[in-house]
Amino acid sequence: MTAPHTVIIGAGPAGLTAAYELTKRNATVDVFEADDVVGGISRTVERDGWRFDIGGHRFFTKVPQVEALWHEILPAEDFLLRPRMSRIYYRGKLYDYPLKAGNALRNLGIVEALRCVGSYLWAKVVPPRDQSHLAGWVTARFGRRLFAHFFKTYNEKLWGVPATELSADWAAQRIKNLSLSNAVLNALLPKRNQKDITSLIEEFNYPKHGPGMMWERCAELVEKRGGRVTLNTGVTAVHRAGGRAVAVTVDGPDGPRRVDADHVVSSMPISHLVLAMDPPAPPAVRAAAQELFYRDFLTVALVVPAEFSFPDNWIYIHAPEVQVGRIQNFGSWSPYLVKDGRTCLGLEYFLSIGDELWNSPDADLVALGTAELERLGLVRPGSVEAGYVVRMPRAYPFYDFAYKENVATIRDWLAAEVPNVHPVGRNGMHRYNNADHSMMTALLSVSNILDGTDHDVWTVNVEEEYHEEKGPGEHGTGRAAPVLPRDPVPS
DSSP states (O other), X not given: OOOOEEEEEOOSHHHHHHHXXXXXXXXXXXEEOSSSSSSGGGOEEEETTEEEESSOOOBOOSXXXXXXXXXXXXOGXXXXXXXXXXXXXXXXXXXXXXXXXXXXXXXXXXXXXHHHHHHHHHHHHSOOSOOSBHHHHHHHHXXXXXXXXXXXXXXXXXXXXXXXXXXXXXXXXXXXXXXXXXXXXXXXXXXXXOTTSOEEOOEEEEETTXXXXXXXXXXXXXXXXXXXXXXXXXXXXXXXXXXXXXXXXXEETTEEEEEEOSEEEEXXXXXXXXXXXXXXXXXXXXXXXXXXXXXXXXXXEEEEEGGGOOSOSEEEEOOTTSOOOEEEEHHHHOGGGSOTXXXXXXXXXXXXXXXXXXXXXXXXXXXHHHHHHHHTTSSOTTOOOEEEEEEEEEEEEOOOTTHHHHHHHHHHHHHHHOTTEEEOSHHHHTSOOOHHHHHHHHHHHHHHHHHOOOOOGGGOEEOSSXXXXXXXXXXXXXXXXXXXXXXXXXX
Protein backbone atom coordinates (compact mmCIF):
# COMPACT_ATOMS: atom_id res chain seq x y z
CA MET A 1 0.00 0.00 0.00
CA THR A 2 1.13 3.57 -0.66
CA ALA A 3 2.23 5.33 2.53
CA PRO A 4 -0.22 8.06 3.53
CA HIS A 5 0.66 11.73 3.19
CA THR A 6 0.60 13.49 6.57
CA VAL A 7 0.37 17.21 7.24
CA ILE A 8 1.93 18.18 10.57
CA ILE A 9 0.92 21.44 12.20
CA GLY A 10 3.73 22.85 14.34
CA ALA A 11 7.48 22.18 14.44
CA GLY A 12 7.93 21.74 18.19
CA PRO A 13 9.04 18.50 19.89
CA ALA A 14 5.77 16.66 19.19
CA GLY A 15 5.40 17.75 15.58
CA LEU A 16 9.02 17.11 14.64
CA THR A 17 9.04 13.75 16.43
CA ALA A 18 6.06 12.70 14.31
CA ALA A 19 7.78 13.96 11.15
CA TYR A 20 11.02 12.16 12.06
CA GLU A 21 9.29 8.82 12.62
CA LEU A 22 7.10 9.11 9.53
CA THR A 23 10.00 9.94 7.21
CA LYS A 24 12.09 7.22 8.85
CA ARG A 25 9.46 4.81 7.52
CA ASN A 26 9.34 6.42 4.06
CA ALA A 27 6.04 8.22 4.53
CA THR A 28 5.63 11.67 2.97
CA VAL A 29 5.33 14.64 5.30
CA ASP A 30 4.65 18.36 5.17
CA VAL A 31 5.41 20.27 8.38
CA PHE A 32 4.08 23.82 8.69
CA GLU A 33 5.34 26.16 11.41
CA ALA A 34 3.92 29.65 11.84
CA ASP A 35 7.08 30.93 13.55
CA ASP A 36 10.46 31.55 11.94
CA VAL A 37 12.27 28.92 14.04
CA VAL A 38 11.66 25.29 15.00
CA GLY A 39 11.42 23.88 18.52
CA GLY A 40 8.36 25.64 19.91
CA ILE A 41 8.98 26.44 23.57
CA SER A 42 12.00 24.10 23.36
CA ARG A 43 13.78 26.45 20.97
CA THR A 44 17.08 28.13 21.71
CA VAL A 45 17.17 31.86 20.96
CA GLU A 46 20.48 33.48 19.98
CA ARG A 47 21.25 37.18 20.33
CA ASP A 48 24.74 38.63 19.82
CA GLY A 49 26.31 35.23 20.51
CA TRP A 50 24.31 34.62 23.72
CA ARG A 51 21.96 31.65 23.78
CA PHE A 52 18.74 31.49 25.81
CA ASP A 53 16.78 28.39 26.79
CA ILE A 54 13.12 29.40 26.89
CA GLY A 55 11.75 27.95 30.11
CA GLY A 56 14.60 25.55 30.91
CA HIS A 57 14.61 21.99 29.58
CA ARG A 58 16.20 19.10 31.44
CA PHE A 59 16.70 16.00 29.30
CA PHE A 60 15.90 12.98 31.43
CA THR A 61 13.44 10.16 30.90
CA LYS A 62 12.76 6.51 31.64
CA VAL A 63 10.94 6.06 28.33
CA PRO A 64 13.24 3.90 26.17
CA GLN A 65 11.73 5.09 22.89
CA VAL A 66 12.31 8.74 23.77
CA GLU A 67 15.82 8.14 25.10
CA ALA A 68 16.72 6.29 21.90
CA LEU A 69 15.28 9.03 19.73
CA TRP A 70 17.25 11.79 21.46
CA HIS A 71 20.46 9.90 20.79
CA GLU A 72 19.52 9.09 17.21
CA ILE A 73 19.12 12.79 16.53
CA LEU A 74 22.21 14.07 18.37
CA PRO A 75 25.51 12.21 18.88
CA ALA A 76 26.80 11.58 22.40
CA GLU A 77 29.42 14.31 22.14
CA ASP A 78 26.68 16.94 21.76
CA PHE A 79 25.25 16.16 25.22
CA LEU A 80 26.57 17.46 28.52
CA LEU A 81 25.85 15.80 31.86
CA ARG A 82 24.80 18.69 34.10
CA PRO A 83 24.19 18.90 37.87
CA ARG A 84 20.61 19.58 38.93
CA MET A 85 19.90 22.35 41.41
CA SER A 86 17.03 24.74 42.06
CA ARG A 87 16.05 26.78 45.09
CA ILE A 88 13.37 29.16 46.36
CA TYR A 89 14.14 32.80 47.15
CA TYR A 90 11.99 33.89 50.09
CA ARG A 91 12.52 36.85 52.41
CA GLY A 92 16.13 37.24 51.39
CA LYS A 93 17.07 33.58 51.94
CA LEU A 94 17.44 30.60 49.64
CA TYR A 95 15.53 27.39 50.38
CA ASP A 96 16.19 24.01 48.80
CA TYR A 97 13.47 22.93 46.39
CA PRO A 98 11.76 20.59 46.94
CA LEU A 99 11.83 21.53 50.60
CA LYS A 100 14.33 19.84 52.88
CA ALA A 101 13.53 19.95 56.56
CA GLY A 102 16.95 20.97 57.86
CA ASN A 103 17.44 23.83 55.41
CA ALA A 104 13.83 25.06 55.73
CA LEU A 105 13.76 24.95 59.51
CA ARG A 106 17.09 26.79 59.82
CA ASN A 107 15.97 29.57 57.49
CA LEU A 108 12.54 29.98 59.02
CA GLY A 109 13.80 30.08 62.62
CA ILE A 110 12.65 27.90 65.47
CA VAL A 111 9.44 29.79 66.26
CA GLU A 112 8.11 29.89 62.71
CA ALA A 113 9.35 26.36 62.10
CA LEU A 114 7.29 25.12 65.05
CA ARG A 115 4.28 27.02 63.72
CA CYS A 116 4.73 25.35 60.33
CA VAL A 117 4.95 21.92 61.94
CA GLY A 118 1.83 22.68 63.97
CA SER A 119 0.03 23.90 60.86
CA TYR A 120 1.02 20.71 59.04
CA LEU A 121 -0.26 18.51 61.88
CA TRP A 122 -3.51 20.49 62.05
CA ALA A 123 -4.04 19.99 58.31
CA LYS A 124 -3.67 16.24 58.85
CA VAL A 125 -6.30 16.31 61.62
CA VAL A 126 -8.66 18.81 59.97
CA PRO A 127 -7.87 18.92 56.24
CA PRO A 128 -9.45 21.61 54.08
CA ARG A 129 -12.94 20.66 52.95
CA ASP A 130 -12.35 21.88 49.42
CA GLN A 131 -9.25 20.37 47.83
CA SER A 132 -10.40 20.91 44.26
CA HIS A 133 -8.26 24.05 43.97
CA LEU A 134 -4.51 24.51 44.35
CA ALA A 135 -4.75 26.26 47.73
CA GLY A 136 -6.77 23.47 49.31
CA TRP A 137 -4.76 20.66 47.70
CA VAL A 138 -1.38 22.03 48.85
CA THR A 139 -2.64 23.05 52.30
CA ALA A 140 -3.92 19.51 52.91
CA ARG A 141 -0.45 18.13 52.22
CA PHE A 142 1.81 20.85 53.65
CA GLY A 143 -0.28 22.91 56.05
CA ARG A 144 -1.51 26.47 55.65
CA ARG A 145 1.72 28.20 56.70
CA LEU A 146 4.01 26.26 54.34
CA PHE A 147 1.51 26.88 51.55
CA ALA A 148 1.63 30.62 52.26
CA HIS A 149 5.43 30.64 52.45
CA PHE A 150 6.42 28.44 49.52
CA PHE A 151 3.54 27.99 47.07
CA LYS A 152 1.09 30.88 47.09
CA THR A 153 3.15 33.79 45.72
CA TYR A 154 4.93 31.95 42.92
CA ASN A 155 1.85 30.15 41.63
CA GLU A 156 -0.25 33.29 41.70
CA LYS A 157 2.47 35.05 39.68
CA LEU A 158 2.59 32.11 37.28
CA TRP A 159 -1.15 31.94 36.65
CA GLY A 160 -2.28 35.49 37.36
CA VAL A 161 -5.24 34.39 39.51
CA PRO A 162 -5.75 33.56 43.20
CA ALA A 163 -4.70 30.02 44.11
CA THR A 164 -8.34 29.22 44.92
CA GLU A 165 -9.22 29.72 41.23
CA LEU A 166 -6.71 27.22 39.87
CA SER A 167 -7.63 23.56 39.54
CA ALA A 168 -5.78 21.12 41.79
CA ASP A 169 -4.86 19.21 38.60
CA TRP A 170 -1.91 21.57 38.24
CA ALA A 171 -0.67 20.78 41.74
CA ALA A 172 -1.18 17.04 41.37
CA GLN A 173 0.81 17.02 38.14
CA ARG A 174 3.67 19.41 38.91
CA ILE A 175 4.25 19.73 42.67
CA LYS A 176 6.06 17.14 44.75
CA ASN A 177 3.65 15.44 47.13
CA LEU A 178 6.13 15.93 49.94
CA SER A 179 5.45 14.52 53.38
CA LEU A 180 6.93 16.78 56.05
CA SER A 181 7.54 13.78 58.26
CA ASN A 182 9.64 12.16 55.52
CA ALA A 183 11.53 15.41 55.06
CA VAL A 184 12.35 15.48 58.77
CA LEU A 185 13.57 11.88 58.59
CA ASN A 186 15.66 12.78 55.57
CA ALA A 187 17.31 15.58 57.54
CA LEU A 188 17.83 13.70 60.81
CA LEU A 189 18.63 10.09 59.92
CA PRO A 190 22.27 9.10 59.41
CA LYS A 191 23.19 8.82 55.74
CA ARG A 192 23.69 5.08 56.01
CA ASN A 193 20.04 4.66 56.99
CA GLN A 194 18.56 6.71 54.13
CA LYS A 195 18.62 4.04 51.44
CA ASP A 196 14.84 3.75 51.31
CA ILE A 197 14.11 7.47 51.11
CA THR A 198 13.31 8.70 47.62
CA SER A 199 15.40 11.66 46.52
CA LEU A 200 15.68 13.88 43.45
CA ILE A 201 17.63 13.31 40.30
CA GLU A 202 21.12 14.69 40.74
CA GLU A 203 22.03 15.31 37.10
CA PHE A 204 20.53 15.45 33.65
CA ASN A 205 21.56 15.47 30.01
CA TYR A 206 21.54 18.74 28.09
CA PRO A 207 22.46 19.59 24.47
CA LYS A 208 25.55 21.76 24.76
CA HIS A 209 24.15 24.58 22.60
CA GLY A 210 20.68 24.39 24.15
CA PRO A 211 17.54 22.34 23.42
CA GLY A 212 16.96 24.06 20.10
CA MET A 213 20.02 22.21 18.85
CA MET A 214 18.01 18.98 19.08
CA TRP A 215 15.09 20.25 17.02
CA GLU A 216 17.16 22.11 14.44
CA ARG A 217 19.00 18.87 13.75
CA CYS A 218 15.75 16.91 13.72
CA ALA A 219 14.30 19.25 11.09
CA GLU A 220 17.44 18.78 8.98
CA LEU A 221 17.07 14.99 9.14
CA VAL A 222 13.38 15.17 8.19
CA GLU A 223 14.24 17.21 5.10
CA LYS A 224 17.17 14.96 4.24
CA ARG A 225 14.70 12.05 4.06
CA GLY A 226 12.38 13.96 1.74
CA GLY A 227 10.03 15.62 4.21
CA ARG A 228 9.30 19.34 3.95
CA VAL A 229 9.54 21.75 6.88
CA THR A 230 8.08 25.15 5.97
CA LEU A 231 8.53 28.08 8.37
CA ASN A 232 6.61 31.38 8.57
CA THR A 233 3.56 29.48 7.37
CA GLY A 234 0.51 28.91 9.53
CA VAL A 235 -2.46 26.61 9.02
CA THR A 236 -5.63 28.67 8.72
CA ALA A 237 -8.17 25.94 7.89
CA VAL A 238 -8.58 22.19 8.22
CA HIS A 239 -11.01 20.98 5.56
CA ARG A 240 -13.17 17.95 6.27
CA ALA A 241 -15.47 15.85 4.15
CA GLY A 242 -16.92 12.36 4.42
CA GLY A 243 -16.08 12.01 8.10
CA ARG A 244 -12.37 12.82 7.67
CA ALA A 245 -9.94 15.68 7.27
CA VAL A 246 -8.98 15.90 3.60
CA ALA A 247 -6.79 19.01 3.33
CA VAL A 248 -5.49 22.12 5.05
CA THR A 249 -5.13 25.70 3.92
CA VAL A 250 -1.81 27.29 4.81
CA ASP A 251 -0.83 30.94 4.59
CA GLY A 252 2.79 32.02 4.19
CA PRO A 253 4.94 34.57 2.39
CA ASP A 254 3.55 33.49 -0.98
CA GLY A 255 -0.07 33.70 0.14
CA PRO A 256 -2.64 31.00 0.92
CA ARG A 257 -2.68 27.56 -0.69
CA ARG A 258 -4.41 24.25 -0.16
CA VAL A 259 -2.49 21.07 0.74
CA ASP A 260 -4.19 17.66 0.54
CA ALA A 261 -3.73 15.30 3.49
CA ASP A 262 -4.51 11.71 4.39
CA HIS A 263 -3.77 12.46 8.05
CA VAL A 264 -3.23 15.62 10.10
CA VAL A 265 -1.01 15.62 13.20
CA SER A 266 -1.72 18.80 15.13
CA SER A 267 0.37 20.39 17.87
CA MET A 268 -1.29 23.80 17.41
CA PRO A 269 -3.46 24.86 20.38
CA ILE A 270 -6.44 22.53 20.35
CA SER A 271 -8.75 25.52 20.63
CA HIS A 272 -7.28 26.97 17.42
CA LEU A 273 -7.61 23.58 15.72
CA VAL A 274 -11.34 23.48 16.44
CA LEU A 275 -11.87 27.05 15.26
CA ALA A 276 -10.00 26.28 12.01
CA MET A 277 -12.39 23.47 11.01
CA ASP A 278 -14.16 23.82 7.67
CA PRO A 279 -17.10 23.25 7.72
CA PRO A 280 -17.19 24.70 11.24
CA ALA A 281 -17.57 22.52 14.32
CA PRO A 282 -20.95 22.67 16.10
CA PRO A 283 -21.59 25.68 18.37
CA ALA A 284 -21.11 23.70 21.58
CA VAL A 285 -17.69 22.47 20.46
CA ARG A 286 -16.64 25.93 19.32
CA ALA A 287 -17.79 27.34 22.65
CA ALA A 288 -15.67 24.75 24.49
CA ALA A 289 -12.66 25.78 22.39
CA GLN A 290 -13.22 29.47 23.13
CA GLU A 291 -13.23 28.73 26.86
CA LEU A 292 -9.73 27.24 26.86
CA PHE A 293 -7.08 29.72 27.96
CA TYR A 294 -3.29 29.96 28.00
CA ARG A 295 -0.63 31.73 30.03
CA ASP A 296 2.16 33.55 28.22
CA PHE A 297 5.58 34.65 29.40
CA LEU A 298 8.63 36.63 28.46
CA THR A 299 12.29 36.35 29.40
CA VAL A 300 14.48 39.34 30.15
CA ALA A 301 18.05 38.07 29.66
CA LEU A 302 20.67 40.19 31.43
CA VAL A 303 24.43 39.87 30.90
CA VAL A 304 26.44 40.21 34.13
CA PRO A 305 30.00 39.41 35.27
CA ALA A 306 30.62 35.76 36.20
CA GLU A 307 30.98 36.72 39.88
CA PHE A 308 27.17 37.02 39.99
CA SER A 309 26.66 33.48 38.74
CA PHE A 310 24.98 30.92 41.00
CA PRO A 311 24.99 27.10 40.86
CA ASP A 312 21.22 26.75 40.37
CA ASN A 313 19.64 26.06 37.01
CA TRP A 314 16.95 28.42 38.24
CA ILE A 315 15.68 30.14 41.38
CA TYR A 316 11.96 30.49 42.12
CA ILE A 317 11.22 34.02 43.34
CA HIS A 318 8.61 33.92 46.14
CA ALA A 319 8.83 37.65 46.73
CA PRO A 320 5.64 39.68 46.18
CA GLU A 321 7.62 42.95 46.05
CA VAL A 322 8.95 42.06 42.57
CA GLN A 323 7.16 40.86 39.45
CA VAL A 324 9.76 38.33 38.27
CA GLY A 325 8.69 34.75 38.92
CA ARG A 326 11.83 32.72 38.21
CA ILE A 327 15.46 33.44 37.33
CA GLN A 328 17.58 31.10 35.21
CA ASN A 329 21.36 31.11 35.13
CA PHE A 330 22.14 30.09 31.57
CA GLY A 331 25.76 29.47 32.52
CA SER A 332 24.62 26.70 34.87
CA TRP A 333 22.87 24.96 31.99
CA SER A 334 25.84 25.00 29.65
CA PRO A 335 29.09 26.99 29.33
CA TYR A 336 28.36 27.08 25.58
CA LEU A 337 25.37 29.38 26.18
CA VAL A 338 27.50 32.16 27.68
CA LYS A 339 30.88 33.85 27.17
CA ASP A 340 34.12 33.75 29.16
CA GLY A 341 34.04 35.97 32.22
CA ARG A 342 30.30 36.60 31.91
CA THR A 343 27.06 34.80 32.54
CA CYS A 344 23.52 35.57 31.51
CA LEU A 345 20.57 35.58 33.92
CA GLY A 346 17.12 35.00 32.44
CA LEU A 347 14.32 36.69 34.40
CA GLU A 348 10.96 35.10 33.60
CA TYR A 349 7.75 37.11 33.78
CA PHE A 350 4.41 35.31 33.54
CA LEU A 351 1.71 37.35 31.88
CA SER A 352 -0.97 37.48 29.20
CA ILE A 353 -0.71 38.75 25.65
CA GLY A 354 -1.86 42.34 25.51
CA ASP A 355 -1.25 43.29 29.13
CA GLU A 356 1.04 46.12 30.20
CA LEU A 357 4.22 44.08 30.49
CA TRP A 358 3.70 42.25 27.20
CA ASN A 359 3.29 45.57 25.37
CA SER A 360 6.19 47.34 27.11
CA PRO A 361 9.18 48.36 24.97
CA ASP A 362 12.19 46.08 25.32
CA ALA A 363 14.26 48.88 26.85
CA ASP A 364 11.69 49.34 29.62
CA LEU A 365 11.64 45.59 30.31
CA VAL A 366 15.44 45.47 30.52
CA ALA A 367 15.32 48.38 32.97
CA LEU A 368 12.65 46.61 35.04
CA GLY A 369 14.62 43.36 35.12
CA THR A 370 17.80 45.19 36.10
CA ALA A 371 16.05 47.03 38.95
CA GLU A 372 14.46 43.83 40.26
CA LEU A 373 17.73 41.87 40.09
CA GLU A 374 19.39 44.62 42.13
CA ARG A 375 16.48 44.81 44.58
CA LEU A 376 16.76 41.08 45.24
CA GLY A 377 20.45 41.54 46.01
CA LEU A 378 21.55 39.10 43.31
CA VAL A 379 23.80 41.69 41.61
CA ARG A 380 25.40 44.99 42.61
CA PRO A 381 23.94 48.18 41.11
CA GLY A 382 25.49 48.93 37.75
CA SER A 383 26.56 45.33 37.07
CA VAL A 384 24.20 44.64 34.15
CA GLU A 385 26.10 45.08 30.88
CA ALA A 386 23.44 44.21 28.27
CA GLY A 387 19.87 42.96 28.04
CA TYR A 388 17.57 41.14 25.64
CA VAL A 389 13.85 40.32 25.64
CA VAL A 390 12.22 37.15 24.27
CA ARG A 391 8.43 36.79 24.24
CA MET A 392 6.74 33.38 24.24
CA PRO A 393 2.97 33.22 23.62
CA ARG A 394 0.80 30.34 24.87
CA ALA A 395 3.54 28.79 26.99
CA TYR A 396 1.22 27.07 29.47
CA PRO A 397 -2.27 25.61 29.08
CA PHE A 398 -4.44 27.11 31.81
CA TYR A 399 -6.03 24.70 34.30
CA ASP A 400 -9.25 26.38 35.38
CA PHE A 401 -12.19 24.41 36.73
CA ALA A 402 -13.86 24.07 33.33
CA TYR A 403 -10.88 22.97 31.24
CA LYS A 404 -11.38 19.21 31.68
CA GLU A 405 -14.98 19.31 30.51
CA ASN A 406 -14.11 21.57 27.59
CA VAL A 407 -11.24 19.34 26.47
CA ALA A 408 -13.47 16.25 26.78
CA THR A 409 -16.10 17.91 24.57
CA ILE A 410 -13.49 18.70 21.91
CA ARG A 411 -11.82 15.31 22.15
CA ASP A 412 -15.08 13.40 21.68
CA TRP A 413 -16.08 15.50 18.67
CA LEU A 414 -12.69 15.14 16.97
CA ALA A 415 -12.73 11.36 17.44
CA ALA A 416 -16.21 11.08 15.96
CA GLU A 417 -15.98 13.56 13.09
CA VAL A 418 -12.30 13.69 12.04
CA PRO A 419 -10.61 10.52 13.37
CA ASN A 420 -7.60 11.10 11.10
CA VAL A 421 -6.75 14.33 12.99
CA HIS A 422 -4.26 13.47 15.74
CA PRO A 423 -3.75 16.06 18.53
CA VAL A 424 -0.29 15.76 20.12
CA GLY A 425 1.91 17.69 22.52
CA ARG A 426 1.35 20.30 25.18
CA ASN A 427 -0.92 22.82 23.46
CA GLY A 428 -2.21 20.25 21.01
CA MET A 429 -3.82 18.38 23.90
CA HIS A 430 -4.14 21.28 26.37
CA ARG A 431 -2.08 19.34 28.87
CA TYR A 432 1.07 20.41 30.67
CA ASN A 433 3.23 17.71 29.06
CA ASN A 434 6.98 17.61 29.41
CA ALA A 435 8.94 17.14 26.19
CA ASP A 436 9.19 13.38 26.60
CA HIS A 437 5.45 13.04 27.13
CA SER A 438 4.81 15.20 24.07
CA MET A 439 7.21 13.07 22.03
CA MET A 440 5.50 9.90 23.21
CA THR A 441 2.10 11.11 22.03
CA ALA A 442 3.66 11.71 18.61
CA LEU A 443 5.29 8.26 18.48
CA LEU A 444 2.01 6.54 19.33
CA SER A 445 0.12 8.64 16.77
CA VAL A 446 2.58 7.58 14.06
CA SER A 447 1.97 3.96 15.02
CA ASN A 448 -1.76 4.55 14.69
CA ILE A 449 -1.26 6.10 11.24
CA LEU A 450 1.15 3.57 9.75
CA ASP A 451 0.37 0.36 11.64
CA GLY A 452 -3.36 0.69 12.19
CA THR A 453 -2.96 0.46 15.96
CA ASP A 454 -5.48 2.04 18.29
CA HIS A 455 -3.30 3.64 20.96
CA ASP A 456 -5.16 6.16 23.09
CA VAL A 457 -2.64 8.98 23.28
CA TRP A 458 -4.77 10.74 25.88
CA THR A 459 -3.69 8.16 28.45
CA VAL A 460 -0.05 9.26 28.15
CA ASN A 461 0.40 11.24 31.32
CA VAL A 462 2.61 11.77 34.32
CA GLU A 463 2.51 9.26 37.16
CA GLU A 464 1.33 10.55 40.51
CA GLU A 465 4.80 10.59 42.07
CA TYR A 466 6.96 13.64 41.55
CA HIS A 467 8.42 13.75 38.07
CA GLU A 468 12.04 14.30 39.15
CA GLU A 469 12.28 11.64 41.85
CA LYS A 470 14.58 8.67 41.75
CA GLY A 471 13.92 5.59 43.80
CA PRO A 472 16.25 3.35 45.80
CA GLY A 473 19.10 2.01 43.68
CA GLU A 474 18.49 4.47 40.82
CA HIS A 475 21.19 6.90 39.78
CA GLY A 476 21.78 9.72 37.35
CA THR A 477 18.97 10.86 35.13
CA GLY A 478 16.04 8.83 36.42
CA ARG A 479 12.49 10.15 36.41
CA ALA A 480 8.97 8.87 36.50
CA ALA A 481 7.97 7.57 33.09
CA PRO A 482 4.75 8.60 31.41
CA VAL A 483 1.88 6.23 31.99
CA LEU A 484 1.61 4.55 28.60
CA PRO A 485 -1.54 3.06 27.09
CA ARG A 486 -2.01 -0.61 27.83
CA ASP A 487 -2.87 -3.05 25.10
CA PRO A 488 -6.55 -4.03 25.32
CA VAL A 489 -7.28 -7.32 27.04
CA PRO A 490 -8.79 -9.78 24.55
CA SER A 491 -12.44 -10.47 25.30
